[in-house]
Amino acid sequence: MLGLPKGQVFLVDWDKEWEILFDREKQKIFELFKNDNIEVHHIGSTSVKNLKAKPILDIAIEIDSFSDINKYIDKLKQLDYISIGNDILPDRYYFIKGNPRTHQIHLFEKGSLYLEQQLKFRDILRTDSTRKNEYESLKLKLAATNTNDKHKYADMKTDFITNILKEFEESK
Incomplete structure (x- = not known):
């Protein structure tokens, strides 16, 4: 199951189909940008096996530079992505797909600290x-108390994520 109506927050059980859907979307993206130096990553909770998640695939694309951003915006339109711009989330361009929303793309420049942190957090979980279980418990609690406020839901996870990343760095 994929699809989260605008403004709603709810979690569903992890679904092995998400890996298949990500791989399909990744192939479409690579085909679309076959002449570009890109990397494509499955991020967010749908990328962590057996972790409850909002039913939206989060995809990170790394590009060399934002200098030709209009090319990326135009090409992603071919896959039905809508550009939301670069002022929603830090250090990236953001795209959505589906109604209800089924996919989100976070377009980063290579070397982005935000993407490195997301990949580290995903790998830790x-x-x-x-x-992973602690994070899921927090997500369930926050989803139950913020069913119509995705921004508050996301913001309230920040301290947990920051602390896990800090612990990881200190343990190195």
Whole structure:
């Protein structure tokens, strides 16, 4: 199941179909940008096996530079993505697809600290079941109390994520 109506927050059980859908979308993106130096990553909770998630695929695309951003915006339109711009989330251009929303693309320049943090957090959750379970418990609590406020839901997860990343850096 994919699709989250605008403004709503709810979680569903992890679905193995999400990996398949991501791989399909990744192939479409690579085909669309076959002459560009890009990387495509599955991020967010749908990328972590057995973690409850909002039913939206989060995809990160790394590009060399934002200097030719209109090319990326125009090409992603061919896959039905709508550009929301670069003032919603830090250090990236943001795109959505579907009604209700099924996919989100976060377009980063290579070397983005925000993307590095997202990939590290994803990888920690993939390998540390204790942290994954703690995060899921927090998400369930926040989803239940913020069913119509996705921004508050997201903001209230920030401290947990920051602390996990800090612990990871200190343990190195």
